[in-house]
Amino acid sequence: MNINSYNCPCIIDMKNKAEENNVVLNALDLPKDLKKLDIDQCKELCQEIRQILINTVSKNGGHLASNLGVVELTMAIHRVFNSPNDKIVWDVGHQSYTHKILTGRLDRFSTIRKENGISGFTKPEESLHDAFISGHSSTSVSAAYGIAQAMRIDGNKNYAIAVTGDGALTGGMIYEGLNNAGKSNTNLIIIVNHNDMSISKNVGALAKYLLSIRSKRGYLKTKRAVERVLTNTPVVGKPIVKVLKTSKDTIKNTVYRKSNNTTIFEDLGFIYLGPVDGHDLEDLEEVLYTAKSYHKPVVVHVNTIKGKGYMPAEKNPGEFHGISKFDIMTGNPEVSSDDCYSTVFGRELLQLALKDQKICAITAAMKYGTGLQYFSNQLKDRFFDVGIAEQHAVTFSAGLASMGKIPVFAVYSSFLQRAVDQLIHDVTIGKNHIVLGIDRAGIVGEDGETHQGLFDIPLLTVIPDVEIYSPACYEELKMCMREAIYDCSGLVCVRYPKGNDCTSFNKDNLNTSYTLIENNSSDLLLVSYGRIYDELYKSYILLKNENIQCDILKLTKIFPLDNYIIQKSLKYKKIIFFEESSLDGGIAQIFGNELLLKNFKGEYYAKGIKGFLKQATIKSILEKIGLDCDSMKVYVKSILENDKNET
DSSP: OOGGGOOOOOGGGHHHHHHHHHHHHHTSOTTGGGGGSOHHHHHHHHHHHHHHHHHHHHHHOBOOHHHHTTHHHHHHHHHHSOTTTSEEEESSGGGOHHHHIIIIIGGGGGGTTSTTSOOSSBOTTTOTTOOSOBOSSSOHHHHHHHHHHHHHHTTOOOOEEEEEETTGGGSHHHHHHHHHHTTSOSOEEEEEEEOSBSSSBOOSHHHHHHHHHHTSOOHHHHHHHHHHHHHTSTTTHHHHHHHHHHOTHHHHHHHHOGGGOOOHHHHTTOEEEEEEETTOHHHHHHHHHHHHHHOSOEEEEEEOOTTTTOHHHHHOTTTTTSBOSBOTTTOOBSSOSSSSHHHHHHHHHHHHHHHOTTEEEEESSOTTTTTTHHHHHHOGGGEEEOOSOHHHHHHHHHHHHHTTOEEEEEEEHHHHGGGHHHIIIIIITTTOOEEEEEESOBOOOTTOTTTOBOSHHHHHTTSTTOEEEOOSSHHHHHHHHHHHHHTOOSEEEEEOOSSOOOOOSOOTTOOSSEEEEOOTTOOEEEEEEGGGHHHHHHHHHHHHHTTOOOEEEEESEEESOOHHHHHHHTTOSEEEEEEEEESTTSHHHHHHHHHHHTTOOSEEEEEEEOSOOOSOOHHHHHHHTTOSHHHHHHHHHHHHHHHHHHO
16 A cells, blocks of 8 residues: 555544554554655554554553653654664653554554563563663663663664653652763763653652743754745855754754753753654654764653543543553543552541541552542642652651651552662661551552562561551451551551452451461461452362361461461461462561471471563463462362372
8 A cells, every 4th residue: 555645544433443544554664664754654654553552552451641642752763763773761661552563563562461462561572672671660761871881882883762751750760860871971862751740740849840941942943943044045045054954053052051041951961952842753853863963962852742642541641541441432441440459548548647637648659549649639738749759758758757747658569669778777777657558569460570569578578677467358458557557666568459359258357467267177277368368268168168178367467477376377287378479588488487497397388479470460360370269279189189199
């Protein structure tokens, strides 16, 4: 098909036209054929890509608004640079969907975030065009600078490009990278994608600063206007244009150096270009070519609209940041998030805080993801969104605690990993009482390796005097929150999973310590905690129906372990521990060590998670690693069968 004659339909028709539209992209050898197209052809492709993004995310879930906002930017990057020789580092990798489409993964794009499909984040093992893995924010400058220095050492003249967002600029690590890289002699280009939104709306002085320079006219518009006038000037016009093009600083200095006003990036040693319209391909390409010409560190400031091209996402970019399946025509998600552990946590915290002036809530740019929107709506003076800055959030919480407040920091398990030093140095040594609401603890599913909450327990249990709760249902979550806030001191953690409470076990005798169901004739004990206790309970019923007698123990306060329950466990001949966490350094290992120290004479087995888990549904992952009820039953029976065979 001749791309010039291709008439790409409007967004409203994309549901019916998606398969037809793919013909254009499928006809190209990507990304190199992009350089052969004219601007109008590229604009048609951008429209087509938006249709593919909306169609695919509506079926698979994922990050929509951020990707809709960078379609033209991604197109321009791949037309100006030469990936994979030039290295593109995305911060955060969830805005790389168009990049994946343009780098040979169009035929697999329908599998994004699915089991055995492509990742929702950049992943070097998936493609040579993914220069660096990226699931957490504010890392791109450091990584790209390292890549740029390595290329310089090797005599490689290619470029390292970091694509970061204004949200990432709320994280402290990016300033360490900027400070280190600015005055270097490297081919490093940092693209700041400014859309006024991270996951929660950007906060603080940096957001206001970027907004103040967002409204300034970019030097490219001035340069282009001057060129148009001179080109149309007889005799002398075109020669002057040529001079201007070879003296790139002339107009830029005129626009940006008035009264010696400079940007923070220039003060750090970078050339600063922008701001540029992030949806104008011509402007984008010109500024990127200009950035390349300097052969030194450059910051390109790009203004984009998050959710561009799909009105529901433009109006509510926060809701369409990470979204489940949704109806394209209405924008409504298929599954409501009103009933989940995060919202139960958020609502309960608000109720406690309404009665206690000392309670404060802290989030690191995840107000909606952690259920703290209820708190922020009613108690604004005690709610703090610190941006994508988990280290700061922990030490800030410690400061609040040192003054008698009770700070509750709600944070995803995988993001808490970024603040371990602060937990040790600023919280625990100083004996400051803070509560961590550790959201997404355990398997999270489709976001894959970078977001699975598997390591908070091994990281936390090495910290002296820490206390950890892992409730197995909503009611236990509320009980644990109250105890953590009012009956504990120091660092206290309440961890809970992604999703909602679908438990079936008996809830008559809930408590914050442990629950033991005993059978007087049993010498087999099954142990677990948190979400998968319900799977173990169902397995216990299945075993019971097959006349296999066993006792079952549910731990709620998982660390430190109750000495009484360890003593009570010594009577069993076999103990089997199931854990939805890293097996190395996990509670199962700690439980086994405690038994060993008390001269346990029986056999001990532990089943948990080894290494990293790729994207798939939570249900599928549990089945694959043997932590669903049927697999647990089979595992228990295999141990019993082996024992019979040996005797």
